[in-house]
Amino acid sequence: MPDRRLDDKRLLRHIIVIVVLKLVAIVALWSLFVNHQRVTVDSDRAGETLLGSEPVVAPSSPSSIRP
Numbered sequence: 001m002p003d004r005r006l007d008d009k010r011l012l013r014h015i016i017v018i019v020v021l022k023l024v025a026i027v028a029l030w031s032l033f034v035n036h037q038r039v040t041v042d043s044d045r046a047g048e049t050l051l052g053s054e055p056v057v058a059p060s061s062p063s064s065i066r067p
Helices: 004-034 045-051
Strands: none
Touching: none
16 A cells, blocks of 8 residues: 555656646747747737728718718
8 A cells, every 4th residue: 555655646746747847848939939029910900800801981971861
């Protein structure tokens, strides 16, 4: 029984070390490739992306037609 507890602790330690190493790798990759990237977005470009085309201005109604 004591061997099983020792094996469980060893397995837990290995899992923690692997997770920490993966997190360090992710942070390193992010800081190398993503951290310095900047994207500027204005309202026209955001609208174009969301709507799929240039914004269309609705024609004004004739002055003779009133709601």
